[in-house]
Amino acid sequence: MNISGKTKVVGIFGYPIAHSLSPLLHNAAFEKLKMDFVYLPFLIKPPELKRAVQGIKALNLIGINVTVPHKQAIIPFLDELSPEASLIGAVNTVHHCQGKLIGYNTDGAGFIESLSQEGGFDPRGKRVLLLGAGGAASAITFSLVEKKVSELFIANRTFKKAQELVDRLKKTASSSCYLAPLKLGELSGTNLLPKIDLLINATSLGMFPEDPPPLSPHWLLSSLFYYDVVYNRRTQLLKAAADKQIRYLDGQEMLIHQAALSFNIWTNQKAPLRKMRRVIQEKGG
Ligand SMILES: NC(=O)c1ccc[n+]([C@@H]2O[C@H](COP(=O)([O-])OP(=O)(O)OC[C@H]3O[C@@H](n4cnc5c(N)ncnc54)[C@H](OP(=O)(O)O)[C@@H]3O)[C@@H](O)[C@H]2O)c1
Structure with missing residues (x-):
């Protein structure tokens, strides 16, 4: 240089x-x-x-x-x-x-571009479950709504933050998709996961080796595409997705x-x- x-x-x-x-x-x-x-x-x-x-x-x-x-x-x-x-x-x-x-x-657009260019996944008309409601989640969900996903479920540890994000998304002009907030810890009690096309971990869980996965790897079903935005290591869920030969991307591509x-x-x-x-x-x- x-x-x-x-x-x-x-x-x-x-x-x-x-x-x-x-x-x-x-x-x-x-x-x-x-x-x-x-x-x-x-x-x-x-x-x-x-x-x-x-x-x-x-x-x-x-x-x-x-x-x-x-x-x-x-x-x-x-x-x-x-x-x-x-x-x-x-x-x-x-x-x-x-x-x-x-x-x-550029976080949301970076997510979408990596998803389509590197993952070959078109989010239009798809059912998406996103875990988290912080900064990364916010950028990604606005871009997904703009790309016309059909249903977007946002599950967060703190339910109120998921609710607030959904409320903000509902106010966007292009928001014609079905939006619902959920509590992260209560997901496995629902029958939602088998219907999901795209599952995204946008929590910070997985950044440290001792972190538990945000969701049991049991729920990584072969029908879905898994995207983990954590970029500093391969998370437990990412490894499970690879083992199960599920389509996936890690946060390095978004980065x-x-x-x-x-x-x-x-x-x-x-x-x-x-x-x-x-x-x-x-x-x-
Ligand atoms: N790949 C990229 O380009 C890129 C870009 C930006 C961010 N990221 C990554 O995205 C992740 C989130 O970043 P951020 O900026 O969105 O952070 P943030 O605004 O601090 O949000 C953190 C999120 O993680 C959840 N969370 C934290 N600890 C948890 C726990 N123990 N159990 C359950 N949920 C927990 C929080 O839930 P609560 O609301 O309940 O606290 C919140 O939804 C990080 O790993 C970051 O490195 C990647």
């Missing part, structure tokens, strides 16, 4: 940030395409967020990614939001363009595709997906 006076700077704001794979992904992409860009991690404590966002303009950065815990908190400091970011209520990408800071959310969409926003160039996938695999994540 040759940094010169002309090198353009992008980066990521988060707290913590040391674990982030985004610098690896983007710098590999810039290197592959011989682009004079560099991607840096910025450790930004919550009380410093406003000043850090002002710094994007002051330092003439091209843009940034935004991760935990700033995805919602950053919104009041931006000049404009894309329709997706506005609907989802969270931003993971900022573009500094013509003096303005524009917020985007790569959301990064590729951010890359495109900043550079107007198509990201080298294969190169990005290779560096993640080499990292052993």
Whole structure:
């Protein structure tokens, strides 16, 4: 990497940030395409967020990614939001363009693109059960509704959060699908699972080796497609899906595709997906 006076700077704001794979992904992409860009991690404590966002303009950065815990908190400091970011209520990408800071959310679209391009699964008209109601769940469910799934069940440990997400989804103009909140712990008592086409783990369960699965592997039926958004390890459910030869994808694909969409926003160039996938695999994540 040759940094010169002309090198353009992008980066990521988060707290913590040391674990982030985004610098690896983007710098590999810039290197592959011989682009004079560099991607840096910025450790930004919550009380410093406003000043850090002002710094994007002051330092003439091209843009940034935004991760935990700033995805919602950053919104009041931006000049404009894309329709997706506005609907989802969270931003993971900022573009500094013509003096303005524009917020985007590429998590949901990254999920959908990976599902169709890498998984060969078209969500239109499908019945979906999504576990979780946090940030990832929110981005994914708005994109699934936009893609016209027919039924979307959202099961969360804290039922109230599932209910609130369903209420927000119902307000979207394109929401013609059947939406229902559920309590995660009560799923096995229902007869829902045999009817599901796509099962998604969007909880953080599985990030640590001692985590129990959010649902018994018994419920991984051969008729469904399983998507686990956890990207730092193969979760118990993912391993069970592989053992049962069920179609599945892991969170690395969503990570790569959301990064590729951010890359495109900043550079107007198509990201080298294969190169990005290779560096993640080499990292052993
Ligand atoms: N692949 C990607 O590109 C990508 C992008 C974003 C996030 N992610 C991953 O998605 C996962 C969720 O991230 P997030 O940002 O949505 O986090 P978040 O906003 O903190 O939400 C966490 C979710 O997990 C649930 N949960 C946490 N601990 C649980 C437990 N012990 N039992 C049952 N449910 C539990 C929470 O339920 P409650 O509401 O009951 O607390 C909530 O629904 C993480 O693994 C993250 O790394 C992946």
